[in-house]
Amino acid sequence: MQPALFAGQRPLVRWGVLRRARITVEGGQLVVRGDRTHSWPLGPQGVASAVHVKGSLCPSAARNGWLGISKGPINNLGGCLHLCDSAGQALACLALSDWVPNGAAVITMDRPDTFPAVKNNFKAEEFLELSGMGPFLRHFGVPVHESVKEPPRARRFAGTLRPGPRMAGSPLLTILAFAQLVVLVLATFFTGGIGDRAGQVMVAGAFLAFALLEAGWSLLLGILSARREKPAVAELRPSPGVPVPVVFRKRASIRLVGDALELRTAQNVKRLIQPPADPVLGLREVVVLEDNGRPWGVALTDGREVVQAFLHWDTWFAGDPQLTHLRAFCAAVGLNLRRQALGAFPGRQERDHTAKRFRMANYALNDTFAISVFSPSVAAFGVYPMFIGAVRADIEWPPYYIMFGLSFAIGFAPYVVRGAVRKWSLNRMVPPAPVSNVEFRGMPSNGGEGAATL
Numbered sequence: 001m002q003p004a005l006f007a008g009q010r011p012l013v014r015w016g017v018l019r020r021a022r023i024t025v026e027g028g029q030l031v032v033r034g035d036r037t038h039s040w041p042l043g044p045q046g047v048a049s050a051v052h053v054k055g056s057l058c059p060s061a062a063r064n065g066w067l068g069i070s071k072g073p074i075n076n077l078g079g080c081l082h083l084c085d086s087a088g089q090a091l092a093c094l095a096l097s098d099w100v101p102n103g104a105a106v107i108t109m110d111r112p113d114t115f116p117a118v119k120n121n122f123k124a125e126e127f128l129e130l131s132g133m134g135p136f137l138r139h140f141g142v143p144v145h146e147s148v149k150e151p152p153r154a155r156r157f158a159g160t161l162r163p164g165p166r167m168a169g170s171p172l173l174t175i176l177a178f179a180q181l182v183v184l185v186l187a188t189f190f191t192g193g194i195g196d197r198a199g200q201v202m203v204a205g206a207f208l209a210f211a212l213l214e215a216g217w218s219l220l221l222g223i224l225s226a227r228r229e230k231p232a233v234a235e236l237r238p239s240p241g242v243p244v245p246v247v248f249r250k251r252a253s254i255r256l257v258g259d260a261l262e263l264r265t266a267q268n269v270k271r272l273i274q275p276p277a278d279p280v281l282g283l284r285e286v287v288v289l290e291d292n293g294r295p296w297g298v299a300l301t302d303g304r305e306v307v308q309a310f311l312h313w314d315t316w317f318a319g320d321p322q323l324t325h326l327r328a329f330c331a332a333v334g335l336n337l338r339r340q341a342l343g344a345f346p347g348r349q350e351r352d353h354t355a356k357r358f359r360m361a362n363y364a365l366n367d368t369f370a371i372s373v374f375s376p377s378v379a380a381f382g383v384y385p386m387f388i389g390a391v392r393a394d395i396e397w398p399p400y401y402i403m404f405g406l407s408f409a410i411g412f413a414p415y416v417v418r419g420a421v422r423k424w425s426l427n428r429m430v431p432p433a434p435v436s437n438v439e440f441r442g443m444p445s446n447g448g449e450g451a452a453t454l
Contacts, residue, residue, distance in 0.1 A: 001259065002026075003280040005136050007034070007163030008103025009263075009271035021163035022272075023099065025140050030083070032092065034163045040083070040091055042140060048086040050137055050144045051151045052096075052128050054079040058150040060093045061160045074098065074162075077105050078127040081144075082151050089154035092161050096131050099163075101271050106130040107307040107347075109340075112289065112299040114347030130306050132274075132281045139280050179210065197397050204403035211410040230257050234332035239325060240355070240432050241318020247426035248355045254300075254309070256333050263309050265354040273300070273308045276334040283308060285336045286326065291344040298326070300335075312352035319432050357427040 007021035020033050030047045031039040040046035057076045078096030085091055100106055104116035106127060128134040134144050183206040232255035238248065248266040255262045261273040261283065274281040287299045298317060300309040317323060323337075330337045344350075395401070 001275075001277040001279070003136055003139055003278050004259070004274065005099050005132060005281070006101060006260065006272040006274065008098055008100055009269050023094075023136070030140070030142075032094070032161050034161055038092060038158050038161060042142065044086040046085065047083045047091065047142060049084045049088070050142055051082045051084055051088075051090070052079060052134075052144060052146045053082065053148070053150055054127065054146060055124055056080075057095070058082070058093055060150075060153075060157075061095050074160075075104055077124065078131060080150070080160075081128070081133055084151055085154055087154075088151055090151045090157055091154050092158040094133075094161055096127060096133055099133065100131050101273055101308055107310070109287070109299065109301060109305045109307060109342075111347035112287075112307045112310045112342075113297055113312075113345050113349040115349050130304055132302075132304075132306075135280050135304075183207070183210075200395060200397045200400045204397075204400045204407075207407050208403045208410075211407045215410050215414070232257050232262075234329050236325060236329040238316045238355075239319035240315050240430075241321075241435060242314045243429045243431050244315055244355045245357055245426060246428045246430055247358075248315070249430060250426075252354065254329070261333070267354060267358060271309075274302070283333075283335060285338060286330055288323070288337070288339040289342045289344075290339055291342065294344075295339075296344040310349075312355070315352040315355040319435050321435060357429075358422075 002025060005023040022033055024031050024033075025042065026039075028043075029039045029041055031037060055076075056079055057074060058080045061074055061076075061080050074095045075097035078100070081094045081096055082090040083092045083094070097104060102116040105114075107114050107116065108130065128144065128146070137144050183203065186202070234256045236254045238244070238252050240249070245266065251264055251266045251268065253262075253264050255264070256275060259275065259277075261275050263271045263273060273283060276282045276284065281302060283300055284303045285301050287301060288295050289297045289299060295313045295317070297313050298311045299307045300311075301307055311317070317326065320326070327337060329335075
């Protein structure tokens, strides 16, 4: 299997984009896939070297804010990496944090439970290596240098290449929301305002049209995102020992599908992790962490001891203390399983935030924001001016009230339906199944011969 770098975690609503967002080498070409695909040959005729500007963002990445609004802010902790030609000129810029699986800082085994957005475990001087970007490029013969300033740009500089949108829905929804405000302004200045018949027709008709477009586009995104998942070679699901919401049992999983491991949370956020078959960046071990002999978490690590995923013991394994399911998963995937002594929760993430009741805007708990797969129409913004116009103006056009009612329904009905499902179904707490009082046993300690028991 050829090594690959995957993009940081994304909401399920843009799963198709996440599936494609990666950096690979294909047929001698270095390929960067996001919303668009860029490729260059490896060697003197294309990407001949790379320059890492650590600790800060170059001007190209720093000015990417408005253009990349749907992709979220760039985490400047890892700095930038510039792909350069044989003359040392930059062909493109990559923000390293975008290509770390959790979309933030690198997490290492000294604090495996660190919240990804927290900086207290960040090792700036090692980010290039721990992120995997350095080993990945060197594997294909591309030397990587460090610098304090950005290299000069080539004539065909591609800019800062980022993965697909990190926000739910689509930039189109934001554009349509702004378009509604433009229509309101036009109705005010180029007609007699909301009190004029022409203004009433323009405002009501435009807002209803926007509502239908936004609702239809949101529904289409939801249907495409919720399409049938590919069959998994192996799958690990939680065995909670504490009460958890229905949605956690229903959605949370780690699956081996094709050329990647998929980690899915209860909040509909998915992340791709390199599988053991990846010779450079693939997972190597599953480490059961113990404090005075009592397990408190499980870390999935690669060969650099970078934690690609951390799973809390109480919500994932306490209901299966003999780790029957985890052992079977490791055997099927090809991962070593061992235990290691470490004081509990050095990163201070004592509770599994993905296994708690969640609110409408809490579908992603890191620096990823998503309100849901079926994003409700933002046409609700159009309801307010229409309502003000109805109560303050003399409405002479009866269809205005009908359109007002339809826009209101389209804008708010999804909120009501989704809120009811979340409250009375998804967030309903389920008690754990009875578990025998058998202690966790049977695995060698860290460093012992035969630690790979599977």
